[in-house]
Amino acid sequence: MDESPLVNELKAHLGAKAQWVRETSKDNIFALVRPQDVPDCVRILWNEMHGRWGVITGVDVVGGIELLYHFIFDKHHRVVTLKTTVEKPFPEIESVTPIVPAAEWTEREAMDLLGVKFRNHPRPERLLLSDDWPEGVHPLRKDYQPKDPNA
Amino acid sequence: MSKRTMIPVGPYHPLQEEAEFFQLHVEGETVVDMDVRLSYNHRGIEKLIESKTFDQAPFAAERVCGICSASHPLAFVQAVESISNCQVPERALYLRTIVNELERIHSHMLWLGLAGHFIGYNTVFMWAWRYREPVLDLLEIVTGSRINYANVKVGGVRPDADLTPKKLAIIDKYMDDLKGPVEMLTKAVLDDPILHLRLKNVGVLTKEAARKCAVVGPTARASGVDIDTRRDHPYAAYDRVEWKVITQETGDVFGKAVVRLLEVAESIKIVRQGVRQIPGGPIDAGLKEIPPGEACGHVEAPRGETFHYVRSTGNNYPYRHKIRAPSYVNVASFKASCIGQPIADVCITLAAVDPCYSCTERMAVVVDAGTKQKTLTFNDLVRLSQEKTRSMMRNFKG
Amino acid sequence: MGLFRWGLKHSPWVYHVNTGACNNCDIEIVDLITPRFDVERFGVQLVASPRHADALLVTGICTRQCRPRLQEVYRQTAKPCLVIVIGVCACSGGIFHDGYHRWGRVDDAILEVDPNAVFAYVPGCPPKPEAMALGVLKALSML
Numbered sequence: 024m025d026e027s028p029l030v031n032e033l034k035a036h037l038g039a040k041a042q043w044v045r046e047t048s049k050d051n052i053f054a055l056v057r058p059q060d061v062p063d064c065v066r067i068l069w070n071e072m073h074g075r076w077g078v079i080t081g082v083d084v085v086g087g088i089e090l091l092y093h094f095i096f097d098k099h100h101r102v103v104t105l106k107t108t109v110e111k112p113f114p115e116i117e118s119v120t121p122i123v124p125a126a127e128w129t130e131r132e133a134m135d136l137l138g139v140k141f142r143n144h145p146r147p148e149r150l151l152l153s154d155d156w157p158e159g160v161h162p163l164r165k166d167y168q169p170k171d172p173n174a
Numbered sequence: 175m176s177k178r179t180m181i182p183v184g185p186y187h188p189l190q191e192e193a194e195f196f197q198l199h200v201e202g203e204t205v206v207d208m209d210v211r212l213s214y215n216h217r218g219i220e221k222l223i224e225s226k227t228f229d230q231a232p233f234a235a236e237r238v239c240g241i242c243s244a245s246h247p248l249a250f251v252q253a254v255e256s257i258s259n260c261q262v263p264e265r266a267l268y269l270r271t272i273v274n275e276l277e278r279i280h281s282h283m284l285w286l287g288l289a290g291h292f293i294g295y296n297t298v299f300m301w302a303w304r305y306r307e308p309v310l311d312l313l314e315i316v317t318g319s320r321i322n323y324a325n326v327k328v329g330g331v332r333p334d335a336d337l338t339p340k341k342l343a344i345i346d347k348y349m350d351d352l353k354g355p356v357e358m359l360t361k362a363v364l365d366d367p368i369l370h371l372r373l374k375n376v377g378v379l380t381k382e383a384a385r386k387c388a389v390v391g392p393t394a395r396a397s398g399v400d401i402d403t404r405r406d407h408p409y410a411a412y413d414r415v416e417w418k419v420i421t422q423e424t425g426d427v428f429g430k431a432v433v434r435l436l437e438v439a440e441s442i443k444i445v446r447q448g449v450r451q452i453p454g455g456p457i458d459a460g461l462k463e464i465p466p467g468e469a470c471g472h473v474e475a476p477r478g479e480t481f482h483y484v485r486s487t488g489n490n491y492p493y494r495h496k497i498r499a500p501s502y503v504n505v506a507s508f509k510a511s512c513i514g515q516p517i518a519d520v521c522i523t524l525a526a527v528d529p530c531y532s533c534t535e536r537m538a539v540v541v542d543a544g545t546k547q548k549t550l551t552f553n554d555l556v557r558l559s560q561e562k563t564r565s566m567m568r569n570f571k572g
Numbered sequence: 573m574g575l576f577r578w579g580l581k582h583s584p585w586v587y588h589v590n591t592g593a594c595n596n597c598d599i600e601i602v603d604l605i606t607p608r609f610d611v612e613r614f615g616v617q618l619v620a621s622p623r624h625a626d627a628l629l630v631t632g633i634c635t636r637q638c639r640p641r642l643q644e645v646y647r648q649t650a651k652p653c654l655v656i657v658i659g660v661c662a663c664s665g666g667i668f669h670d671g672y673h674r675w676g677r678v679d680d681a682i683l684e685v686d687p688n689a690v691f692a693y694v695p696g697c698p699p700k701p702e703a704m705a706l707g708v709l710k711a712l713s714m715l
Contacts, residue, residue: 048469049256050407075401076388077470078498080483091483091496093470097406102470104483125388125503136220151216153636153673162221162672169672213637215592218671225670234667240596240698284599287606303606321596321698 027052029099036067052103058116061092064105065119068094074103079129081137083165088114088139115140136163203516208509223495228254228328228464231492235482238497240321241284244277245475246482246497247326252409253471253484254328254492260459264411266330268452269337271411272345273317273325274473275441275448279352280309281476282434282441285528286359289431292522293372294560298362305355312348315341330458342449349442356442360435371566373428377523379511380425387507390500391478392433393527397425403474415447425511427526434528464488475500477528505529518562521555583615584712586656587625587649591632591642591678596698597659598631609701616708622646627654627708630678633661633668639675643685652690655682656711658704660695690714 026046033044033054040063044054056064068074077093092105109116118141120127130141131150138161141147149156161167199207219238223231232247239246248270255262283306290298310320317323317335325335337345363369379389384397394401402419404412420436422429466488472481478500485494504527512523590598604611605618619625622645634642646653655678660666662678675681682689692711694704 048467049259051256051469053468075385076503077481078483078496078502080494080496082485082494093481093483095407095472095479095481097401100407102407102472104470123388124386125506128502128506129498149213151213153213153216155636156673162218167221167672169670213673214635214641215590215632216635216637216673217592217594217633217668218673219668222668222671237594237596237667237697240594240599243594243596300606303603304608307606307608320700321600 027099027101029096029101029103032072033103036072037064040064040067046101050101052101053106054103055106058090058107058109061090061105061107062117062119062122065092066122068092068103068105069123072096076123076125077102079126079133081133081139081163083137083163084108087111088133088137090116090133090139092119109139113140114138115142117142118144120144135161137161138164198512198517198520200517203518205512205515205517205520208512220495220497223492225491227490228486228492231495232326232328233324235495235497236322236324238499241281242277242475242477242480242499243322244274244325245473245480246499248274248410249471249473249480249482250484250495251326251328251471252473253469253482254464254486255461256469256471257467257484257486258328258461258464260329260461262330262459263456264453265455266457266459267411267414268448269331269335269457270326271415272337272445272448272452273313273323273335274410275444276309276313276316278441278476279438279445280306280313281528282438283309285434285476285525286363286431289427289522289525292525292556292559293369294563295369298359301355302359305352305359308348308352312345315344327458328464329461330456333457336457337449337452342452346446346449349446353439353442356435356438360439363431363435368563368567368570369431370428371570372563373431373522374424374426376427376519377511377515377526378424378426379507383507383510384425387510388503389478389507390503391474391476391528392430392437393478393504393507395419395421396429396433398423401479403472403479407472409473411448411451412444414451415444417444417447427522430526430528464490477501478504501527501529517555518558521559583617584626584654584708585617585619585624586627586629586708587619587622587645588629589622589631589642589645591630591638591662591681592635592674593632593659593661597661597696600698600701600704601629601631601658603701604705609705611705611708614705614709616705622648623650625649625653627656627712629656629658629704629708630662631658632678633665633671633674634676634678634681635673636675637673639681642678642681646682646685646689654690654692654711654714655679656692656694656708658694658707659699660697663693663695666697 030044030046040056040060042055046052074094074096077095080091082089087108087110089108094103130144133139135151198205223234226234235246235250236243283302287299287302314320317325379397381398384394384399400421405419417440420433422432464486466486468485470483472479481498483496484492487493588601657663657678679691694707
């Protein structure tokens with residue numbers, strides 16, 4: 024598989040902020056960054072490189088929550104994902120909603136379902152879970168134990 | 175300072191089927207603010223899919239939404255195929271394309287009917303849904319079901335979604351028969367002076383706002399944002415057939431209607447080329463194991479780009495499956511296109527984004543900081559919208 | 573059978589409630605009023621308010637957020653009101669029956685409000701419009 028020229032462009036723009044940048048599978052480029060560098064990297068991809076905003080995926084892994092910031096680069100026919108891990112038991116990271124307004128809901132979703140705190144989020148309210156859902160219970164965590172609704 | 179009233183829109187009303195909760199802040203007759211409260215439709219699909227095998231997951235994914243039900247499983251299997259670096263046989267690519275384009279046709283016609291109802295053109299509603307029925311029949315012939323097709327699997331297409339030459343001929347004939355009614359409906363909408371008055375400059379989403387809200391699909395293309403996953407990230411057989419991406423520059427409801435109508439004509443073209451060019455051969459790559467890895471798969475659903483992320487750890491279950499439906503970003507742009515609009519235009523502005531709430535589980539809510547009086551229901555807003563059209567018709571003739 | 577029941581049976585007004593569904597059943601319900609199926613010729617009409625409804629068409633898994641609203645809608649209907657439960661999600665939860673956001677069965681939610689409520693079930697994912705029309709008409713003939 025020929026590596027896309029976008030990989031080198033990303034390396035040039037992100038510089039030392041990206042620990043590595045790789046095209047790991049067809050049309051998918053991943054870059055590993057530190058949590059504290061995420062707002063800068065998002066700003067680079069959104070403002071400087073004019074990527075199109077996708078969504079944020081949160082993944083519950085051993086020891087932390089991995090946050091994946093997906094951007095789509097239509098002219099290069101690639102999806103670029105910034106990967107970072109925030110540590111449990113109190114996962115938190117700076118919100119990118121001030122940079123990308125479209126991130127507002129997806130950060131609130133990660134708050135509800137995974138318990139990640141987004142510092143300086145303009146509206147850190149419950150989005151998806153019902154009004155009577157207990158605080159501190161995050162269904163997408165791997166240790167979540169559902170109550171049987173049929174019981 | 176003029177009085178702010180809160181008008182809750184929803185949660186139930188007759189033609190927007192999903193439970194929704196819009197709350198609009200209005201000053202006088204103009205919308206000044208709006209917010210969203212979701213969760214009525216949250217069904218926990220992402221968690222559910224973590225307990226399904228890669229083969230079972232497409233059945234769950236297609237129940238994210240009934241109207242985009244071919245797009246979600248396709249995005250999922252494409253992500254898994256990227257992880258496995260799997261070559262899908264060409265015949266399967268064409269079969270996927272045909273079903274997805276038929277879905278686009280029925281979805282846009284569904285939208286046309288609903289939009290017609292919201293502005294009081296019930297004839298458009300009935301005609302659009304009447305001509306939509308043969309497309310659903312066709313989908314039943316092709317896949318066995320009007321909705322929920324269960325046609326894709328990782329590596330290809332399921333055996334009962336294969337098409338005999340007879341079925342291919344039936345599809346071609348149906349598409350030929352549909353061209354006339356679609357042209358008629360398109361002309362009826364584009365040439366109607368009342369619709370020009372009613373829908374132009376209504377619910378405008380500027381190109382800049384479209385980019386900031388990261389909108390996709392016809393909502394974006396109507397604002398001059400030239401993106402289409404079928405062309406920009408070619409999948410299935412879209413790079414093997416001739417078709418055009420439709421854009422408009424106005425960003426208003428009329429522009430969105432034009433984009434959708436012209437896209438139906440393009441979809442008919444794609445399906446007809448598909449049935450003529452489809453090669454023989456296998457329809458399944460025969461993939462047995464999914465290696466560890468992660469990838470994103472995206473597909474142009476009728477409402478825009480459906481974006482899925484899948485992570486595999488090498489066993490038979492997805493470790494994580496993230497679903498971002500197009501309505502997730504499109505509905506969030508309601509605020510940008512609703513602010514400053516009169517109340518009578520709210521429901522058509524909302525409908526123009528073609529929200530598929532079950533994809534998104536989002537319901538726009540305008541939170542009122544002041545009084546929480548219930549003055550109007552969504553049904554009242556629909557009536558206001560229809561009354562505005564009627565008064566335009568009276569003034570036009572008189 | 574009294575005049576009221578005769579009227580009910582011959583011209584039922586139905587109100588549609590979505591308690592957290594994927595849209596399939598809901599779109600097929602709206603399909604019922606379009607020219608091909610045209611249930612309006614049987615007198616069945618979709619109405620805009622539960623207060624006018626003789627029957628409720630309920631779809632969806634009954635999410636935790638929707639349950640109080642479903643119960644409120646049922647309270648607002650004029651009795652007798654038949655509850656027609658459409659789609660396997662509403663009947664038993666379907667593929668979502670283990671979902672964390674699901675409260676439980678639609679009929680259990682309504683039985684909390686009215687232990688004498690009457691239900692008819694139209695399973696399917698989604699049930700075809702013909703099945704829904706048959707289900708509605710059969711249910712009404714029970715009265």
